[in-house]
Amino acid sequence: MEKLNFNKKRVAVFISGKGTNFKSLYKFSKLKKSKYKITIVISNKKNTLGIAFAKNNRIKNFTLIDKINLFEKKSIKILKKYKIDILCLAGFMRILSVNFINKFKKPILNIHPSLLPKLKGLNTHERAIKRKHKFSGCTVHLVNARLDSGKKLGQVKVKITKNDNAKSLEKKILRQEHILYPNSLNNFIN
Ligand code: GAR
DSSP: OOHHHHHHHEEEEESSOOOOOHHHHHHHTTTTOEEEEEEEEEESSTTHHHHHHHHHHHHHEEEEOSSSHHHHHEEEEEEETTTTTEEEEOOOOOOOHHHHHHOOOOOOEESSSSOOOOOOOOOOOHHHHTTOOEEEEEEEEEEEEEEOSSSSSEEEEEOTTOOOHHHHHHHHHHHHHHHHHHHHHHHHOO
């Protein structure tokens, strides 16, 4: 068992809020089929539910509430120290600089609440409802220098019904995110 664990990819997660995607990544990591383990989590906001979850589950955690330059400098150090193989952004609401991406050199994954390339950026659910889209969904993709534009690793479509509003759509999509993200990450690791 110990030996198997040793071969698993070391994943770091960046969060900014509730961290429900982080929790689902962590829960999946405990399954036998998981090819990764969650080594650390970093939040750029104070007192997040995600960090509370990390503390309760004894996951090494950091809260770095610095401006982006300093945040990147500190977090690169931590990622190197903990020999992280893959970084997962999970509701991380900052844009990482090209400098950071180049320095880290390892894959960075992100989950975005829309059917990319549609609806890049913020407030995706409000925009999907306002534009009367028939479908929305979520996408897991690699992070590159352009916002929400890296190679797609997985996507799930969700139907928008007449009764949906931004909140109900968010809920429906989040449920799918929790399945899509760990599975896309696991498939990405070969
Ligand atoms: C998720 O819906 C995620 O896709 C979105 O924020 C939410 C975070 O929820 N991410 C973005 O909008 C990134 N641009 P969580 O903190 O409960 O995982």
